[in-house]
Amino acid sequence: xxxxxDAIHAGQPPDPSTGAIITPIFQTTTYYQEELGKDKGYxxxxxxxxxxxxxxxxxxxxxxxxxxxxxxxxxAAIHTVSKxxxxxxHAVVSNDVxxxxxxxxxxxxxxxxxxxxxxxxTDLQNLKEAIKPNTRLVHLESPxxxxxxITDIPGAVEICKAKNIIVSVDNTFMSPYFQNPLLLGVDLVxxxxxxxxxxxxxxxxGMIVTSSExxxxxxxxxxNSIGAVPSPFDSWLLLRSTKTLAVRMERxxxxxxxxxxxxxxxxxxxNRANAKYRIKNIKRVIYPGLENYxxxxxxxxxxxxxxxxxxxxxxxxxxxxxxxxxxxxxTLAESLGGVESLVCHPATMTHASIPKEEREKNGLTDGxxxxxxxxxxxxxxxxxxxxxxx
Amino acid sequence: xxxxxxxxxxxxxxxxxxxxxxxKWDYNHHVVPPISSSTTFRLDSAERGAxxxxxxxxxxxxxxxxxxxxxxxxxGEPNKEILEENLxxxxxxxxxxxxxxxxxAISAIFGVLTKTGDEIICHKTLYGCTFSLLNxxxxxxxxxxxxxxxxxxxxxxxxxSEKTKVVYFESPSNPNLELIDIKQxxxxxxxxxxxxxxxxxxxxxxxxxxxxxxxxxxxxxxVDFVIHSLTKNIxxxxxxxxxxxxxxKKYRDVIMLYRKDFGAVLGTKSAxxxxxxGLTSLPIRLQKEINSAMKVAEYLEKHPAITYVNYPGLPSxxxxxxxxxxxxxxxxxxxxxxxxxxxxxxxxAEEGKENGRKVMDFIAKNSYTIxxxxxxxxxxxxxxxxxxxxxxxxxAEEQIKEGIDPAxxxxxxxxxxxxxxxxxxxxxxxxx
Numbered sequence: 001x002x003x004x005x006d007a008i009h010a011g012q013p014p015d016p017s018t019g020a021i022i023t024p025i026f027q028t029t030t031y032y033q034e035e036l037g038k039d040k041g042y043x044x045x046x047x048x049x050x051x052x053x054x055x056x057x058x059x060x061x062x063x064x065x066x067x068x069x070x071x072x073x074x075x076a077a078i079h080t081v082s083k084x085x086x087x088x089x090h091a092v093v094s095n096d097v098x099x100x101x102x103x104x105x106x107x108x109x110x111x112x113x114x115x116x117x118x119x120x121x122t123d124l125q126n127l128k129e130a131i132k133p134n135t136r137l138v139h140l141e142s143p144x145x146x147x148x149x150i151t152d153i154p155g156a157v158e159i160c161k162a163k164n165i166i167v168s169v170d171n172t173f174m175s176p177y178f179q180n181p182l183l184l185g186v187d188l189v190x191x192x193x194x195x196x197x198x199x200x201x202x203x204x205x206g207m208i209v210t211s212s213e214x215x216x217x218x219x220x221x222x223x224n225s226i227g228a229v230p231s232p233f234d235s236w237l238l239l240r241s242t243k244t245l246a247v248r249m250e251r252x253x254x255x256x257x258x259x260x261x262x263x264x265x266x267x268x269x270x271n272r273a274n275a276k277y278r279i280k281n282i283k284r285v286i287y288p289g290l291e292n293y294x295x296x297x298x299x300x301x302x303x304x305x306x307x308x309x310x311x312x313x314x315x316x317x318x319x320x321x322x323x324x325x326x327x328x329x330x331t332l333a334e335s336l337g338g339v340e341s342l343v344c345h346p347a348t349m350t351h352a353s354i355p356k357e358e359r360e361k362n363g364l365t366d367g368x369x370x371x372x373x374x375x376x377x378x379x380x381x382x383x384x385x386x387x388x389x390x
Numbered sequence: 391x392x393x394x395x396x397x398x399x400x401x402x403x404x405x406x407x408x409x410x411x412x413x414k415w416d417y418n419h420h421v422v423p424p425i426s427s428s429t430t431f432r433l434d435s436a437e438r439g440a441x442x443x444x445x446x447x448x449x450x451x452x453x454x455x456x457x458x459x460x461x462x463x464x465x466g467e468p469n470k471e472i473l474e475e476n477l478x479x480x481x482x483x484x485x486x487x488x489x490x491x492x493x494x495a496i497s498a499i500f501g502v503l504t505k506t507g508d509e510i511i512c513h514k515t516l517y518g519c520t521f522s523l524l525n526x527x528x529x530x531x532x533x534x535x536x537x538x539x540x541x542x543x544x545x546x547x548x549x550x551s552e553k554t555k556v557v558y559f560e561s562p563s564n565p566n567l568e569l570i571d572i573k574q575x576x577x578x579x580x581x582x583x584x585x586x587x588x589x590x591x592x593x594x595x596x597x598x599x600x601x602x603x604x605x606x607x608x609x610x611x612x613v614d615f616v617i618h619s620l621t622k623n624i625x626x627x628x629x630x631x632x633x634x635x636x637x638x639k640k641y642r643d644v645i646m647l648y649r650k651d652f653g654a655v656l657g658t659k660s661a662x663x664x665x666x667x668g669l670t671s672l673p674i675r676l677q678k679e680i681n682s683a684m685k686v687a688e689y690l691e692k693h694p695a696i697t698y699v700n701y702p703g704l705p706s707x708x709x710x711x712x713x714x715x716x717x718x719x720x721x722x723x724x725x726x727x728x729x730x731x732x733x734x735x736x737x738x739a740e741e742g743k744e745n746g747r748k749v750m751d752f753i754a755k756n757s758y759t760i761x762x763x764x765x766x767x768x769x770x771x772x773x774x775x776x777x778x779x780x781x782x783x784x785x786a787e788e789q790i791k792e793g794i795d796p797a798x799x800x801x802x803x804x805x806x807x808x809x810x811x812x813x814x815x816x817x818x819x820x821x822x
Contacts, residue, residue, distance in 0.1 A: 017416040018460050018468055020428035027662070028422035040419050050424075236427060 003062065003177060004246040011057025012239060025236045026050040047224050051232040055239050056207075059197070062176040062242065063189050065209035067216035069223050070235060074172065074192025075100050076228030077206030081168050081188060083222045084137065084215070087113030091137040092130045094121035094151060096144045096362045098170070098192075099351040107353075120362070121151040122295065127159055135163070141170040143299070146311045146346040146370040147363055148173075148286050150295040153302050157185035166215070172196070172337070177249040178305035187212055193238055195337030196308070199248050203237040205230050248339065248375060252308025253289075255381060256373040260287030260310045262382050266389075281319070282389070283367065286311040309336060310371045311346075314389075317366035320345055324369065329376065329384040336372035341381055344370050401480070401720035402673045408476035408665075413457050415468035422666060426469045426658040431460040447647045465650055469658040473665040474634070477624075480603040480669060481616050483636035487645040488661065492599065492619025493519050494654030495633030499615055500528070502641070502648050503556050503593050509534035511549050513541075513559035515568060515793055517597065518780055541709075543574045550582050550592065560597040561606075561716075565776055565800040566793075567700040567731045569709035572596065572716055576612030599623065599767070604676040605717050605725035614638065620656075622767030623728070625668040626675055630660035673720070675769065675805060679728035682808035686801070689812045690732050695745075695822040697733045697797065702726035728804075729766065733797040734822055739786035742797030747778035749799065749818045757814040759806040766802035771811050773801045 001009070012023045026049055031042045042048050052070050060068030071077040078101055085091060093105060095118040105116045119126040121140050131138075138160050142151040153169060160167045168188035169181040175196040181189045191197055193205035210216050223229065230238075263285040288299035289306030299306065314320050324332055330343040334350055344350060347366045351359060359365075373381065396404070415423065433439040442459035446466075460467055470488050478486040489495040500523070504510060512524060514537045524535045538545040540559050550557075557579055561570040576594050583591045593614040598606060602623040608616050618624055620632030633656075635645055649655055680703070687701035699706075702713035703726030719725035734749060736742030753773060754762040760771045764780075774780070777796035781789055786796035803811065 014432035015428070018426070018428075019431035019433060020426060020460070020467075021430050021432055022428035025425035025427050026420060027425050027666075028420040030421045032419050032421060042419070233425075236425075 006061045007058070007242050007245050010061035011054045023051055023054045023236065023239055025232050027232050045232070046227050046229055049229075049232050049235070051239070052230060052235040055230075055235040055242075058239060058242055059176070059191070059193075059207050060209050062245070063171070063182055063209035064176075064180045065182045065189065066211040067209065067213070069208045069216070069219055070193070070230050070238075071206035071208070071223065072228045072230050072234075073204050074170075074190070074194060074206040075104060076226070077190050077192070077208050078104060078139075078170070079228070080208060080219050080222050080226065081137070081139065081190060082109050082114065083226070084166065084218060085109075085114050088115075088134060089136040090115045090117065090132050090134045091139060092117050092119060092127060092135060093138075094140040094142075094144060094149075095119055095358075096147055096149060096364060097139070097141050098145045098172075099346075099353040101139075101141075101170070103353040118358075121156065122149050124152060124155045124159060127156060131159070131163060131165065135165055137166045137168065139168045139170070141173070142179075142302075143173050143288055143307065143309070145173060145350065146286075146309070146344075146368060148288055148309060148311060150288060150298050150302075152298050153181055153184040153186060161185065173307055173309055174303055174305075175245060175249055175307075175337075177245055178253070178307055179303045182209065182211055184302055187215060194335060196249065196252070197241060197245065197337075198238055199241045199245065199337060199339060200237075201335060201338035201340065203234050203241075205234055205238055249305065249308070251375040252337075252373060253305040255375065255378045256287065256308045256310050256371075257289050257306065258378045259371065259373055259381060259385065260285055260290055262385070263310070263312050264290055264292075281315050283313040283315060286313075308373045310373060311368055312371075313365065314367045314369065317347075320367050320369055323388050326388040326390075327384060328387070329380060330371065330388070336370075338372070339375050341374035341376060341384075342372040344372070346370050404479055405476065405672060406670045408472060408479065412472055412475060414471040414475065423469065423472055423662070425662045426463075426467045428467070429463045431462065431467075433459075433461070446650070447643045449643055449646075463658065464653060464655045466646070467658060469661040469665065470656050473656075473661045473669070476665060476669055477603075477618075477620075477634050478636055480624075480672070481598070481609055481636040482603075482607045483609045483616060484639040485642040486634050486636045487642060487649060488620070488656040489633035489635070489649065490654040490656050490660075491631045492597075492617070492621060492633040493523065494649075494656075495617050495619075495635050496520055496597070497523055498645060498648050498652065498654065499595055499617060499635050500524075500533075500556065500558075501652065502644055503595070504528075504531075504533050506532045507553060508555040509536060509551060509553035510556045510558060511536045511538060511540075511546065511554055512557075513537070513563060513568075513570060514539050515563045515566060516558075516560060517564040520597070540570045540575065541568055543571060543578055546575060546578050550578075554582075554592050555590075556593055556595055558595045558597075560600060561608075562600045562702060562727065562729060564597075564600060565731055565774075566795065566798060567600070567702065567729060569702065569712050569716075571712055572606075572608050572611040572613060580612065600729050601717060601727055602672060602676060602767070604672050604719055605680075605727050609636065611716060615641075620664050620668070621765065623676065624672060624767075625664045626671060626767065626769060627663070627668065628765065628768040628770070630663050630668075632656050632660055632664055676719075676725070676728065678805055679803050680725055682806075682811065683726070683728045683730055683803040685808045686803055686811055686815070687730050687732075689815070690730065693816075693819055695735050695819045697735050697742075700731040701729075728802060730801040730803065732799055732801070733795050734799065734819070736797055739790055739796050742795070743777045743786045743789070745822045746775045746797050746799055748821050750775045750778060752818045752821045753814065757818065759804075759810045760801075760814050760818075766800070768802060769805045771802065771804035771806055773799060775799050 056068035615637040
């Protein structure tokens with residue numbers, strides 16, 4: 001089935017007892033048992049709930065995996081992945097992961113005897129060197145947040161497979177519509193479903209998809225033990241959202257590409273003569289779809305689109321602050337992937353939990369501004385950027 | 391479990407379980423019903439679709455226990471229908487049909503029971519929007535509306551004409567808590583109906599919102615249809631709007647047809663909370679609120695700044711004896727409700743109105759337990775002052791002529807500690 005067909009139908013046939021086209025919100029905590037040990041697959045809603053099951057099946061199909069697990073947040077999903085490790089185990093992580101992931105690994109899981117090495121994953125030589133005998137997990141984002149760097153996913157998988165290391169990819173930025181890491185050989189795909197999967201900035205959630213029965217069983221056990229599960233209502237909202245994922249992603253991608261091209265044209269000075277506003281001092285534009293983007297070729301190989309995130313750099317913090325305050329349509333806020341456009345300052349917001357030195361070493365300077373491009377009229381968005389940068 | 395076995399349980403238990411095993415939705419494996427969230431329903435075949443449409447509005451001829459065919463939310467879906475079963479149960483009626491609001495239910499019952507040339511007799515004091523419906527819209531269809539004082543049944547006997555089709559009232563009435571002798575009204579109507587054929591029968595309709603089914607079951611006193619704004623006591627938490635008509639089973643089809651065509655259908659996401667935590671907690675909420683209202687009414691009655699207190703539980707209340715007869719809970723205890731109406735003192739009408747406004751403004755700014763807001767039957771204590779709010783444009787003297795006491799305040803007692811409610815009231819009344 002095609003992606004948009006699966007998005008609408010997978011995991012959610014009409015309700016067998018009423019014919020309801022839309023899966024009901026199974027807002028119950030517990031289930032009647034006919035006799036001891038005899039149930040219909042549902043006993044208690046932390047363990048399983050029919051609305052959540054529909055969501056888990058739906059996303060599993062969209063990510064081309066066999067099994068899906070839904071969580072109450074993206075961090076709960078990543079936490080579950082880290083729980084696959086035990087004291088003494090080692091994990092290699094890309095050095096510009098989402099700040100919350102860095103915080104969880106380095107400031108929480110560290111205390112439980114897990115060891116993390118953060119590396120520049122764009123160069124796979126670094127990965128080879130970082131792997132130790134006790135390395136059990138490689139976790140990466142591609143593209144990363146907010147610098148949108150790309151890791152050669154099949155290349156990383158090849159290195160890890162030989163050593164029996166689990167590879168997990170946080171696919172939040174691409175959504176299953178533009179990238180399916182399981183098809184590139186990875187073991188686990190993670191989503192903050194708060195972002196593009198949810199798409200309307202109204203539900204917090206996380207997902208893990210895998211095709212490994214063994215990993216699934218273990219993570220399902222962890223999911224039930226930790227208890228970070230989404231409510232039936234949140235699950236239902238996400239089922240509403242995935243139905244429009246394909247059309248939303250097409251539009252996010254189109255708008256972001258137009259904005260990236262517009263920003264880029266200002267660096268090269270092509271449009272300057274006609275510009276209504278004079279745009280000052282953009283140092284660089286970061287969007288994997290741009291031909292001059294350093295990893296454009298790898299991006300084209302493993303992604304079918306370039307997504308809705310665009311970052312760009314201005315000269316310094318003062319200038320960034322000035323620009324951020326001038327936006328009228330783009331809202332200054334954390335999070336991303338919603339239908340409405342947001343702008344954020346990663347150094348002081350999403351990535352503030354990473355030490356400044358570490359951040360700057362990776363290129364995340366105080367001048368970086370991240371746009372989550374929504375699905376508004378792109379001309380209105382470009383006008384807003386023009387006036388903010390004027 | 392079949393109906394007969396369920397009958398041995400008390401009403402409070404019933405309100406929690408409803409019909410424990412309903413044919414409306416095979417959800418019984420879930421302890422709490424799911425929230426239906428589909429506008430449309432898959433049909434097995436065109437034939438089944440046709441059957442569904444044929445059965446809609448024709449259920450009287452169907453055997454009991456038949457599984458419903460769901461087609462489209464506006465026609466019917468499981469959440470509403472389970473709630474309807476439970477509401478019919480609560481009012482000891484045969485069937486219930488829910489609506490998007492209390493006004494949706496009220497306009498539907500008039501719509502179903504009248505046609506051009508007919509006449510409605512109603513009590514002189516009514517909820518403002520019901521009054522507006524009858525005053526502004528029914529004359530357009532040439533349906534007459536006679537407003538009489540039904541606290542005196544003699545007025546009803548005089549008012550009934552050949553054209554009369556509906557007798558409509560609230561008891562207690564909104565806002566001033568007049569009681570109407572329900573049994574007496576239905577006896578009179580029965581007498582007139584004896585000479586009329588089936589299609590010309592006069593129907594008695596009561597809005598039972600103030601009393602709630604916990605405090606009063608008008609169908610047992612001969613009333614044909616009971617209306618509720620579910621938004622109030624039955625919903626109870628102030629989160630959802632809704633309305634209902636409870637009445638004889640033979641009217642279900644025509645009311646459903648009316649709802650389908652006029653479209654004031656209750657949303658599933660509102661039906662669910664009313665069903666799951668509104669109706670189920672009605673008895674415990676009302677018991678507590680009645681106890682508190684009694685204390686508040688006794689306090690107000692002794693307060694020097696108060697001229698009178700209308701509360702059905704006070705022996706001094708004009709309709710106390712009647713209240714004791716018709717306001718009784720499921721266990722036959724006196725249940726005078728959670729609504730109080732009282733008037734503050736003033737040298738004249740204008741000063742009374744001004745004092746009422748002062749008390750309201752003080753409450754709005756300073757009270758923790760009393761909220762200045764319309765609506766009622768809420769877990770929070772709410773108050774409103776018709777004289778300075780809903781009817782403020784009318785001069786005080788004129789208000790009296792229209793039956794509104796310019797100094798009158800309506801209080802809906804909530805679940806707070808009654809000592810706290812009294813403390814807030816005493817601070818507010820000290821402003822006079």
